[in-house]
Structures are given as structure tokens and as C-alpha cells.
Amino acid sequence: MKILAVISQKGGVGKTTLATALAVAAEQDGKNVALFDLDPQASACFWADRRRDTGKGETPVVRDVNFNRLPHVLEAMRNGGADLVILDCPPQQRDIADAALSVADMVLIPTRAEALDIRAMTQTVRLAQQMGKQASVVLTFCPPTGPEVEQTREIVAQLKADLVPVSIHLRKAFARAQQDGQTAQEYEPTSKAAAEIQRLYEYSRTALYGKDSHGKAKAKSRRVA
Template sequence: MKVLAFVSQKGGTGKSTLCRSVAIAAMEAEHSVFVLDLDPQKTTLDWSEERQRALPEVDAVRPDQLETALATLTRQSIDYVFLDTAGRDDAGTAIAIRQADYCIVPCRPTPDDLRAVRPTVATIYRAEKPCGFVLNQTPPGRRSTRVQEALTGLGAVNRVCPTPIVTRMDHQDASSLGQGVSEYAPTSPAAEEIRKLWRWVQGEIGGVRHAKAA
């Protein structure tokens, strides 16, 4: 089992949106998936209550319950646990980082967001965890100077997913229906970007042996 945490100690970068859609993409790739919402706002738990489908299972836990929850999931042969975390620098986020095998740090291509990755990365480094950035809510077009400068700036700090996630209404529409974007609009560019992000993350962490094939 691998635990993947979406963290950024800045609000609104896309942790919940990407966590949910990547979890759905992993499920569509036939992995067993569980999502844990550590954010007291419970955005992802609320999203799951809109869903008309049983999977993936989603639960909300307090950071002090996380270790026990993960021990239980390990016994259930879950392939990937996705952690959605609160957008602030607190003890709960630090606990999620310590429990994670890999941290995904969403960042918008704005000067404020780019500056704000530093404390997040510092917490991840202190916990000696591997991490990667994903640029989210970008303008369309990889040639955009803003996107290129952000990719270069983040790349100087750590590894970066080469696929930026463009600002697209499909993400918001999927969220409001309790869906991942690849369920809501399977052939859309938004879905394709999410699948690329998932494949990149899998490459980063080396994947896990398929529980169903075990």
C-alpha cells in the first residue's frame, strides 16, 4: 500500500480537486483506492456524499487518528490511499506528511503561490519524504511564459509533473456532482491531463503490486 498526500500550506491550490480526480483515475486503472479527508472543512467528504457510487470509499479522520486508520487499510489490501489535507501550516498537515510515502504539492502559477511552496517543502524535507510539484489552474498552452517560468522555478526546487493542469470548468462541474473529471468528461483534455498526472505519480513512486493480482 502506498500513501499519497496532497499538501500545500496555501489555500485553494487544488489539493481537494486533484486528490479526488487522481483517486478516480487510479480506480479506473483498476487499483483499489481509499480516500481520507484530513481537512476539518471536509470538502472531500462532502464531495463523496454527492456521489451516486459506492467507490472509492471516503472517510474523514483527524490527524491523530491517521496512523490507526492506515494500519486498518493496510490489512484490507488497499493499493493506494489518497490524503486530502488542510491548506495551512499546522500539526495535522505535518502528521499527514510523516505518514505519506509521497507528497504531491499543487501550486498555481502565481508569484504568491510560488513563494508559498517554501514552508511546505521545508516540512516535507524535515520529514525526509519524496515529493513532486504539479502546476494547477494554469492558462491554456504550454508555451505560456507564465507556465514556463513556473515550471522552471519549481524545477529548481524539486521534481515537477511535466503536465500542467489547465483551468477548466470540467473540474468544477465534476466536483459539484461528486465525480472525478475522468468520470464526468472521459474524453476531455481535463481528464487526459489528470490521467497523465496519475501516470507520472505512479512513475515517481514506482507503483505497487496489484492487490487484486496478489
């Protein structure tokens, strides 16, 4: 079982959007997936509620998890046959961030290409590095033009973090999909938003499982513990 932590010390950078989209992408790839909502605001749980209410599906599994119980619940997932657990982490919660980083096999840090977001991203990267974790930074809500994105890429390189080779742009499909408990690749399968998520998932899959492995594939309909 692999653990992917989606984390940033600032809100509004798309953590839950990416966490839910990656969970669905992994499920579509044949994996048994659980998404742990560690954020007291419970946005991922709200997404799952909407998903059930609108008839879009009961999976992937989304659980509201107190970070103090994280090791125990992860062990239950491991015994229950989960292939991937995604941790949707809150901003400005150092204790929760520490708990998530300590168990993560991959750390994904979303950031906008804006000053305050870059500052928070820098803090999150350094926190991950202090705990011996290699951070992967993904640029989100990217504008179509302007120098900000390239400047942010240079900052990521200076921090010696990995830069995800796909940027997530500001696209309506992301917000519209969330309203009904979907993801961009479900809402508009042939859209640019869906293509970006697929590339992000492929990058994450390689980082977690290696270039020659797609991880353990199982029936998509099976529920993990």
C-alpha cells in the same frame, strides 16, 4: 499499501480536485483505494456525499480522519487490503502537514503560477525536504498563455523538487464534475481535462510503484475496511 499525500500550505490550489480525481483513476486502474479527508472543511467528504446522492457510486472510499488517529486508521486500511491511501490535507495546518508527511510514500504539491501560491509552495517543499521527503510539484489552474508557468517551473527546479511533467489547466470540466460528485475523467472521458488527470495518475503510479509495476490490482467493486 502506498500512501500519497496531496498537500499545500495554501488553499485554492486544487488539492481536493486532484485527490478525488486520482482516487477515481486508481480505482479505474483496478486498485482498492481509500481517500482520507484530513481537512476540517471536509470538502472530499462533501464530494463523496454528492457522489452517493446523485447515484454516481459508493467508491472510492472517503473517510473523515482526525490526524491524531492517522497511524491507527492507516493500519486498519493496510489490514483491510487497501492498495493506495490518498491524504487530502488542509492548508495552514502544520501539525496535520507533519503527520501526513511522516507517513507519505509520495508528496504531491499543487500550486498555481501566482506569487502567493508560489510562496506557499516553496514553504511546503521545504517542509517536505526537512522531513526527508522528495516533493513533486504539479502546476494547476494554468493559463493558456503568459510567462508565469515557465517562471514557476524554473523556481521548482531551483528548489530541487520534482516537477510533474503535466500541467493542469483551468478547465470547466473540473468544476462541473465536482458538483455531482464526479471527476473530470468521468464527466468528460475524452476531454483534455481527463487526459491531464490520466497523465498525472500515470506519473504518480510510477513514482509509487515503479516503472515496471502497476501495483496490486484487485476487483474494482471491492470495498476496503
